[in-house]
Amino acid sequence: MPPKILGKEFYDRKSVIVANDLIGTKLVRLLPNGTRLEGAIVETEAYGGSRDPASHAFRGKTNRNEVMFGPPGRAYVYFTYGFHYCLNIVTNPGRVGAGAVLIRAAEPLLGLEFMTEMRGTRVLTELASGPGKLCQAFAIDKVLNGTDLTRNDSTIFLIAKSSTVNVRRSTRVGITWAKSRRWRFFLENSPFVSRKSN
């Protein structure tokens, strides 16, 4: 059985469900020079649409977030704090207008040489233990915004997990609104998550 690329039916569900199921899947990034990068996703956060005050989609469609209002299974990449990119995957719009899952951290598996060079550190747990770090390690930037992750000729896609994993959940990180919603998901006992407690 060849590895299965996650398709539209996987992403076409509520963001909380997708965020939970994404833990343990493999992120694959193909670079223009042929280099292949792989990482196991260990941390995600779900964001809703117009009903979630912490979501970019809360205040309606803008140039930046328009991808969130499109079909599920596409990448929503945005630039934040003037320095960092964050990778999101669009999920089922549902009844709340739009939804997405923020990929917060991954365990580096393949292409470590490239990642250590991009990140300027050789410490494995520092390569992709945060949304900004992950994008730097995987060379993800604005040009990937809107990319369809479900196409098998895409330069970035996800592969289904081969075994079950223990997922834990907590409150989200770095937000001001709706802090009580426990929509952050991470792999139990993983040293590659962005924060340990909570």
Next chain:
DNA sequence: CACTAGATTTTCT
């Protein structure tokens, strides 16, 4: 270890 400032784009509290 805890805390702080600063980098700088996008949006609007």
Next chain:
DNA sequence: GAAAATCTAGTGG
């Protein structure tokens, strides 16, 4: 102008 789904380098205990 200020804040934001962040990270790093610096200070001080």
